[in-house]
Amino acid sequence: MRLPLLAATGPMGWLGIVAAALTVYALPLVLDDAFFILVMQSLAYLYIVAIGIDILVGWTGQISIGHAGLYAVGAYTSALLTTKAGFSFWASAPLGVVAAGIAGGLLALPSLRAKGPYLAMVTLAFGFMVEVTANRWDFTGGPMGIMSIPGPRLPSGEEMDGTEYFWLIGGTAIVVQVLTANLYRSRIGRTLFALQGSEVAAETVGINVYAWKVLAFVLSSVCAGLGGVFFAHQNGFINSDTFVFGLSVQLLTSALMGGSGTLFGPLVGSVILNLLPTIFAHLHEYQLYIYGGIILVTIVFMPRGIVGSLLQLNVVRGLLPKPAAIAPDPSVIAELREGARPTVTVRDLSKHFGGIRALNNVDISIKPGTVHGLIGPNGSGKSTFVNVVTGIYKPTSGEVEVAGKQVGGSSPHGMARSGITRTFQSIRLFGDLSVLNNVMVGFHLQLRYGFLSHLFQTAGAVAEEERYRRRAMALLEFVGIADRAEDLAQNLSYGEQRRLEIARGLATKPKLLLLDEPAAGVNPTELHYLADVIGRIKAAGVTQVVIEHHMELIMGISDTISVLDFGQKIAEGTATEVRANPKVIEAYLGAPAEGETHG
Amino acid sequence: MFANIWQAVISGLSIGSIYALIAQGYYVTYITTSTLNFGQGEFLMIGAMIGLTAYVVLGVPFPLALLIAVVATGLMGIALERIAIRPVLRHVLTHSWVLSTLAISIILKNGAVSLWGPEQIRFPSPFGEEVLKIGNAGIFPQELFIIVCALGTVAAVQLFLKKSILGKAMMAVAHNRNAAAVMGIDVKRMVILAFMLSSALAGLGGILIAPVTFAWAYMGTVPGIKAFAAAIFGGLENPVGILIGGLLIGLLEQLFGVINSNLKEGITFLFILIMLAFRPTGLMGRRTVEKV
Amino acid sequence: MTVNNLVRAIRRVAVGSLLAAGVAVASLQGAIAAELKLGVDLSLTGGTDDFGRGARMGIEMAVKEYNAKGGYKGKPVELAIYDDETKPAKGVENLTRLITRDRVFAVIGPANSGVALAMIDIAQKQKMPLVVPLPTSEPIIGRYANEAKHYIFRVTLNDGIQTQFMIDYIKRKGLKRIGLMHDSTGWGQSGRETAVRLLKEAGIPLVAEPQVFDQNDTDMTAQLSKLRDANVEFIVSYSLAPAGVQIAKSMQKIGMKTPWSGTWGVLAPNFLKLGGKEAAEGVMGVTSYTIDHSDKAKAFHERVEAAYKDQGGDFFPVTTAQAYDAARLVLKALDKVGPDPVKVRDAIEAIDDFHEAVTKMHPRPFTKENHEALGADTGFLAVWRDGKVFRVTD
CATH class of the missing domain: 3.40.50.2300 (Response regulator)
Structure with missing residues (x-):
């Protein structure tokens, strides 16, 4: 029997929620002291911010050293609405959160294509801009700030006291944590982790990376804004001195120190980091040494944070109950045959890079249900071909058609939607996800339940996840790695990883699956198995294009082979035909010397 | 009006060349390790403070004090690489180095406060305080020295990287680590050298600028961040770009200050945000097409 | 599913213990609270830290001298000093801590106007006398000037x-x-x-x-x-x-x-x-202060130079002198009425025999209407000439 909401939260989960609620209720009553309550309030809302940062940094892998800016947007919006426009807290708070969410969405835009230090700079610049604006703009009160910010009022008309305010913040924190946990274990979290694993691979299974990045930014900034709102109404006073770079660093550290990408990392991290100055208040000369030292030690020795590092220990892992076995649902294999398997035609395709013609007027027609090999010497354009057909490059001219419909020029996720997907020459898996979850990501375009359903963990969403887990299991069985289902993808052997990529590709129910040098670096046993898998995929009805150097493999499995050289198709036919074609021989071995012939 | 603009240009060039100098430090470590020292500003500060101690407290002649400051910060760069970069290079978190170098900067700042106190300290310029005139813009001799010395150093480092054996070895590591290793280049040593050079550049910047800005424990944070912005602006992998970026940011701030003093602080970051939205690898950065 | 839920439960317990432990440590410090504590909140780091450090020297000196003379009815006064890092939120937190944990009888500080503007609300609401030795922003005294009992006092020339x-x-x-x-x-x-x-x-x-x-x-x-x-x-x-x-x-x-x-x-x-x-x-x-404007000031300056030789001596005389006088005012009030914050406030306001000031304040620095100890008659415009400060006479 499933509940309509929080459908997958078992008895232990509910126990945890109740325990947390009781803790929040009891703490201020036990520690009846205005100072401690103040500290606990801060802890609670900084924890909310840390959760949000972890979603962006730990799950999605986007660095941010400017979150103080988002925090500030929430704080100022709510403060201004209550002081200047007479709103009540209950109206200004949600508006503050919305404002922060919008700011986060705006911040996402320049961040979409920036990576590494460039992304750090974007967030840094954003943070500084907000700080400087808050400081210089009269509307925000500048460094003198906004005073006499009212707290939330109870229905009786009284302002909440410290204890009640803590209950409000603590209760909100519990709700945020539960919702975040729901997302973490759902396709939402999975997709964000996939972005961190490999953006390119995510695109090729149909994930619109830019859109999801914006989502990550928005979720993160909603949390930051919520924290900011609570901060603004805590002391009745805010000014621009608070929202400095140092705060962004502190917030980032609290999220990472506990353990990025883990469910409770942010809690551990923010508790430790925010209690520290209070405990060491008497040692203020050494405070920064301690603070800096803790960051350094944690980052160097526990890069996965405290919780993450604990999880690495076999002792701890041994304590966790084993996941239930999943019965595979083989109907997924039968479904591969479904739908019209169209002819994929590449017509007059060209791709130029500046002066280099990587592809020059290439015509290839791929018959449904066949294995179509693509060979050629190095630099002949094979990889470019795959990249154009899967949308990673845009063609300079020419067309890619699926069942007569023009799809060339789409983005990779657009191509995936049209049914074209691929595996990669250098394996691109979502290393931090389990093997099973890697395949689950492949189901992206088929899953029906969206963000809200997963946020509240509806019965329908949970049921869908379970259905697809069984199908994923069947796919893993199909490629022969079902026994590794719960292992982390990055711990698989090279050959197993290749097979996992193939399973992921099959999950998209492709109309065309391109395998880019699947035999690269594979040992003879694996090679044999690979040929077997390709054969079985063909038997299941899926059209494949295989790019390879390994002649024996290609000749053995292909129905048709096209040969490229210097970006042009120089031959096409069966294996026997191609092998004897003098142009092909010349392309690989060079022109015969005077008086010699190839024999 | 034109007189004000000209003054802004002259004033901007001197701080801009410091940004360019520090930015070059970012460039050197970024191309060899894909990391940079977020605490570069603190190394600038240490260079200034050590220079101060040598020149003012111990009475060492200025050229020698400069040398001492540069060497000391260079040596600290070696320690930085060992403590905060090497252990985190192969981490799961691709941005561990941001936090580890930030942590070092926090510790250095506190150390400086313990050693020299939190206040500003005067660093008399070895060239005196007589105002020189370029056109009708005033400039202190120290500022002129900054421009000459900083830009000269930037040029010298570029020559080193392009012409000397050691420099070319470093560039080899930057282009392709594995290939360089296979050719017999000691990659680890080159990385250490990169950080030594990067920190020494920051230290030089510190002792150059201290007579203008005062020497104090908190002097490094803002220049470090502005120089980072300069490096990003030009494109972290383009040496000409970062030079232009540094000078440009110095100029922009002064020029916008002339228009409206309120704009002076925020303008740099606004520009960066807008620029990065359109050119995510910097204005002149290499547009890398990801090889799939 | 059960995996994560069990883990979640375990972790909540773990975290709860962590929290409790941390709080226990902090409360231990409170348990050793002495009866006679004077609270101090200053910027010891951050933008106005030299003001804070100068002020601390003055306060420490005042308390040391007071205790040397026997303290309050034979008991020494202890100082509870916190750094607000020139951050308003920290100042508020410190003040709350001084009031509820350390249970001080008065608070001296802060060093920074921005921080002060945040703290005065708490001080007034919680009925804790706050003597402001350095921040000059007008609203610090202006905001609650019309209250029946005004808890904020200032010992510096305002803007x-x-x-x-x-x-x-x-x-x-x-x-x-x-x-x-x-x-x-x-x-x-x-x-x-x-x-x-x-x-x-x-x-x-x-x-x-x-x-x-x-x-x-x-x-x-x-x-x-x-x-x-x-x-x-x-x-x-x-x-x-x-x-x-x-x-x-x-x-x-x-x-x-x-x-x-x-x-x-x-x-x-x-x-x-x-x-x-x-x-x-x-x-x-x-x-309003130069180190030689009176004999008392001269003597004070020499005492500070000697006592704090290793910290740079009297590096910011006006901050040290003002804080010194502020502390001595509070201690004088303590002598008169004992360590009750409300009574101390009344006593500070009523002091009319403070002849030992090293600054230029009058023997009666405050009245019900005036909480600014240093007024227009105690200051002057001065100018630097040849490395020395002179009064502007033209």
Whole structure:
């Protein structure tokens, strides 16, 4: 029997929620002291911010050293609405959160294509801009700030006291944590982790990376804004001195120190980091040494944070109950045959890079249900071909058609939607996800339940996840790695990883699956198995294009082979035909010397 | 009006060349390790403070004090690489180095406060305080020295990287680590050298600028961040770009200050945000097409 | 599913214990609270840290001398000192801690106007006397001035009084074109409002937009050029010593000789140390204290120099002297009524025999209507000449 909401939260989960609620209720009553309550309030809302940062940094892998800016947007919006426009807290708070969410969405835009230090700079610049604006703009009160910010009022008309305010913040924190946990274990979290694993691979299974990045930014900034709102109404006073770079660093550290990408990392991290100055208040000369030292030690020795590092220990892992076995649902294999398997035609395709013609007027027609090999010497354009057909490059001219419909020029996720997907020459898996979850990501375009359903963990969403887990299991069985289902993808052997990529590709129910040098670096046993898998995929009805150097493999499995050289198709036919074609021989071995012939 | 603009240009060039100098430090470590020292500003500060101690407290002649400051910060760069970069290079978190170098900067700042106190300290310029005139813009001799010395150093480092054996070895590591290793280049040593050079550049910047800005424990944070912005602006992998970026940011701030003093602080970051939205690898950065 | 839920439960317990442990440690410190505690909140790090450190020296000295004479009924007074890092939220937190954990009988501090503006709400609401030794922003005293029992007291010249000295000078010299510069801190902003208001009242409006600078800015040529373009004859500046020196140096750079005055920050010895004699020459400021304005001041200065030799001696005399007097006022009140904050407040207000001041405050520094110990008759405009501070007499 499933509940309509929080459908997958078992008895232990509910126990945890109740325990947390009781803790929040009891703490201020036990520690009846205005100072401690103040500290606990801060802890609670900084924890909310840390959760949000972890979603962006730990799950999605986007660095941010400017979150103080988002925090500030929430704080100022709510403060201004209550002081200047007479709103009540209950109206200004949600508006503050919305404002922060919008700011986060705006911040996402320049961040979409920036990576590494460039992304750090974007967030840094954003943070500084907000700080400087808050400081210089009269509307925000500048460094003198906004005073006499009212707290939330109870229905009786009284302002909440410290204890009640803590209950409000603590209760909100519990709700945020539960919702975040729901997302973490759902396709939402999975997709964000996939972005961190490999953006390119995510695109090729149909994930619109830019859109999801914006989502990550928005979720993160909603949390930051919520924290900011609570901060603004805590002391009745805010000014621009608070929202400095140092705060962004502190917030980032609290999220990472506990353990990025883990469910409770942010809690551990923010508790430790925010209690520290209070405990060491008497040692203020050494405070920064301690603070800096803790960051350094944690980052160097526990890069996965405290919780993450604990999880690495076999002792701890041994304590966790084993996941239930999943019965595979083989109907997924039968479904591969479904739908019209169209002819994929590449017509007059060209791709130029500046002066280099990587592809020059290439015509290839791929018959449904066949294995179509693509060979050629190095630099002949094979990889470019795959990249154009899967949308990673845009063609300079020419067309890619699926069942007569023009799809060339789409983005990779657009191509995936049209049914074209691929595996990669250098394996691109979502290393931090389990093997099973890697395949689950492949189901992206088929899953029906969206963000809200997963946020509240509806019965329908949970049921869908379970259905697809069984199908994923069947796919893993199909490629022969079902026994590794719960292992982390990055711990698989090279050959197993290749097979996992193939399973992921099959999950998209492709109309065309391109395998880019699947035999690269594979040992003879694996090679044999690979040929077997390709054969079985063909038997299941899926059209494949295989790019390879390994002649024996290609000749053995292909129905048709096209040969490229210097970006042009120089031959096409069966294996026997191609092998004897003098142009092909010349392309690989060079022109015969005077008086010699190839024999 | 034109007189004000000209003054802004002259004033901007001197701080801009410091940004360019520090930015070059970012460039050197970024191309060899894909990391940079977020605490570069603190190394600038240490260079200034050590220079101060040598020149003012111990009475060492200025050229020698400069040398001492540069060497000391260079040596600290070696320690930085060992403590905060090497252990985190192969981490799961691709941005561990941001936090580890930030942590070092926090510790250095506190150390400086313990050693020299939190206040500003005067660093008399070895060239005196007589105002020189370029056109009708005033400039202190120290500022002129900054421009000459900083830009000269930037040029010298570029020559080193392009012409000397050691420099070319470093560039080899930057282009392709594995290939360089296979050719017999000691990659680890080159990385250490990169950080030594990067920190020494920051230290030089510190002792150059201290007579203008005062020497104090908190002097490094803002220049470090502005120089980072300069490096990003030009494109972290383009040496000409970062030079232009540094000078440009110095100029922009002064020029916008002339228009409206309120704009002076925020303008740099606004520009960066807008620029990065359109050119995510910097204005002149290499547009890398990801090889799939 | 069960995996994560069990883990979740375990972790909640773990975290709860962690929290409890941390709180226990903190409360241990409270358990050793002495009965007689004087609370202090200052900026010991951050932007105005030299003010804070100077003030701490004065307070520590006052308490040491008080305890040496026997303390309160034989019991020594303890100091509970916290650093607010020049952050308003921290100041509020520290004040709350002093009131509820340390249970002090009075609080001296902070060092920074921005922090003060946040703290006074709590002090007034919680009925804790707060003696402000350094921040000069007017609303600090203004906000609750009309309350029946006003808990905030100040022992320094506020911005209004300081600016008035400058305006008197401007009027005396018949100057008409005035420019204004200020830093981007809360104090600078509040000072700007004060200056604009007073200049308007005096009928001498500004001829250019107020120019703002960051307190760590090293080049003010842009701002000064704008003022020069407007042909200002005098500049009122809200800047501390480092920024003040940069203003002077930038003026040198662009060959600007306009007379200008800052508040007491630019008369600190720091100003001379940072800028040298030439930069300081002719720069004016307002002060109520010089180390030799009275015998008591001279003696005090020597005591501080001796006691804090290793910390740089009397490096910021006015902050140390004002904080010293503030502490002694509080201790005098303690002597009269005992360690009850409400009674201490009443006693501070009623003191009329404080003859031992080292600053220029009167034997009766406060009344019910006036909580500013240093008024217009205790200050003057001064100028740097040849590395020394002289009263402006013309």
